[in-house]
Amino acid sequence: MLSFSRIIGQEKAKRFLKQVMAREKIPHAYLFTGIAGVGKTSMARALAMALNCDLSVNGDSCGNCPACRKMMSGNFPDFISVTRRPDKKNILIDQVKDLNHKLRFAPVAGRYRVCLIQQAEIMTVAAANSFLKTLEEPPPGNILILNAVDPRDLLPTIVSRCQRVSFSPLPFKDIADWLVKERNVDKETAEVLARVSDGSPGRALNMCEGNFLEKRQEWLLSLVNLPGLSKEKAIHMAFEYAEKDKKKDNEKSGSNQTGVPAMLAVWESWYRDLLVVRAGGSAHLLINADFSQKLKKIAEKFIIKRLIDSVLAIDQAQQDLRRYRNKKLVMEHTVLRLKNLADAHGQR
Template identity: 45%
Template sequence: VCRQIAGNNFPDVELIDPDGQNIKIEQIRNLTRNLEFKPLIGRYRVTILRQVEKMTEESANAFLKTLEEPPAGNILILNVTEPLDLLPTIVSRCQQVFFKPLLPGLISERLMKDKGLTETEAMVLARIAAGSLGRALAMSENQFLKWRQDQVAGLIRFAGLPLAEAMQTAWDYAGKDKKQDLDQGLSDLLMLWMTWYRDLLAIKSVCSVETLINRDYVPELQNLAIRFNIPQLVESVLALEQAQKDLNNFRNADLVMSHIVLNLKRAGRPF
């Protein structure tokens, strides 16, 4: 049974992931229809919705109706990083179960064993995954490390770019994301930027190198940190956090990227 579930072949367990950037209304409508059927093998049908914070507004409203009166014999499991990103009416109808993030060492061991990564590669992914084994495994399968290397090079140049050039880069990313030409979308890009500015803040606050996520770029981070003061970096981290929420809330990608670039350039002005 466990192997069938892992292979998404068990008839009474259904996994629902975002279709692209979002969980769309069509997925929720299909779910609602499927819930009307009785379980085929066990006593219950289990549906696991992952990254529920990526529901569109209409999807969330349609799903709320299902939550209010779920058909008998069904168990709905919602996976979300931050419950505050969901409609309060959805959260209030769920029993919350909190999971502690896995230690990077445990994730690294699994990546080396299952994916054949080196210890250095595995630890990079483990730290970026922020305690999520599933996220780390996904990153190991889609050239994330090469993509990250390219993006970090861009981040290092970013502080010195004129505003117009920085804005054009942001629009280019937004356009590629909408065409789905990138293996890693804007959400991954903003996540990477967040880890970078978080590390700059840690260095500026004289934290231990062991606290850094991008530990393989310590010299570059130390050189860049000289350009900022702590309030500027706090402002940048808060702006990136808001940009991630805006993107998850289905704001226009061009506007989200334009806004975050303006905020980061403003926060990074000379002091």
């Protein structure tokens, strides 16, 4: 648990929540939207702590009172987080029913019980409908928070019942500084991680702990070499990536920064950089700034339309994967599409 002040960035969201907390009647439902790792879960925890703090200062928790201490020790009974079970793709109706049952009792320790639905977009339709009833009229003392990347993936009836709080990606400089100061990352690594983190400090941190930087080299190399591959080899490559990812899913990944979604994000950043170079943008705008020479060389060969189409193809793949379409098919289709767009006849 941490206070609002310990969360990096998101000043608008913090201001909004503090204002809301000062009201006589606090709204009971919130929808936090934004990319993964941007601080949605931390903010939900900070809100739970601030709501239950006995000595809050300017709307933030004190960190010292008995309620705060209990929350910081990690076993605060009035913070409930609902997330998919490791072996399931969705949040299921029995999880929502279980939650509804818990809500019927008054908060155990504090004034408010805060219930967080992680990745609300993966609730099954039945689960979402069951949750909708709770959302309409939750028992008093309960605050419901839904986390989602994109509100369009949720039932409109759910969205309309929540106070929307959007979380923005952070400037790369802020993330780099934070990694150096708070996490003792060396400056050079922090810069690369911050640039490729897409504005997500949580992602940057996860990448920092795994072997992400090596994987990134490998992914970029396979992308650059794609035009030289035969169609069969390209399909094989897509298949391999999807298979490896499946294994990792089974091993339980949580915050996997070396899987297919991470690779797609790196590929997308590559095309985005090529667009920047083609548009004559300056080097400090590049995400993969450590590859600026290679980018320059490759960008010369591409027509802009094909770069945009490549970004769109990756975008589509990311959406499909979020909706749990068949990973292998998505990867094959995407790799072939990118290969076609990069092949010699598509270049100038």
